[in-house]
Amino acid sequence: MQNLKFSPRRHGKHGAIGIFLLLVFAACSGTPYTEGERLYKTHCANCHMDDGVGLSALIPPLAGADYLETARDRLPCILKYGLKDTILVNGRQYAEQMPGVPTLSPVHITNILNFINHSWGNSNPPYRLDEVERLLEQCE
Numbered sequence: 001m002q003n004l005k006f007s008p009r010r011h012g013k014h015g016a017i018g019i020f021l022l023l024v025f026a027a028c029s030g031t032p033y034t035e036g037e038r039l040y041k042t043h044c045a046n047c048h049m050d051d052g053v054g055l056s057a058l059i060p061p062l063a064g065a066d067y068l069e070t071a072r073d074r075l076p077c078i079l080k081y082g083l084k085d086t087i088l089v090n091g092r093q094y095a096e097q098m099p100g101v102p103t104l105s106p107v108h109i110t111n112i113l114n115f116i117n118h119s120w121g122n123s124n125p126p127y128r129l130d131e132v133e134r135l136l137e138q139c140e
Ligand code: HEC
Pocket: 040, 043, 044, 045, 046, 047, 048, 058, 059, 060, 061, 062, 065, 067, 068, 075, 078, 079, 083, 084, 085, 086, 087, 089, 094, 095, 096, 097, 098, 099, 101, 112
């Protein structure tokens, strides 16, 4: 007699392996904006464009934007949770909605902001990781 045994195939549960590579911060000597540039292209360039100029009256610019300085402390929260407000950027009003990217870590956010702060002619002071962590605790 044939004994057919159906045992449900179990897929091994691989525990999530947390890989904490603090490469960029451990080795400050390399090119620190590579990670930020990659993340910017993935999450931001669709709207703000590769060269940070934005899109007419809809998307504010990041290149040469005074908002990066005037709202410095708010930027980490804006990247993570988005923005729906009426804001002034270089004297021009913007009132569309920006979606946040909640999966961004403090390291990601630090790298994106520092890439922006040093691209397209911008030269704003860099963010430190502990500063971004502290600011993220104060969102809303
Ligand atoms: C779907 C389009 C869209 C995406 C994607 C997007 N933004 Fe925005 N962003 C906007 C809009 C629209 C505003 C203005 C929001 C408002 O008026 O409330 C804005 C505002 C901003 C501001 C403040 C104003 C300024 O120009 O300085 C910053 C900084 C910013 N975005 C950075 C980013 C970064 C970094 C990313 C990627 C993590 C990103 N945005 C992704 C549309 C977008």
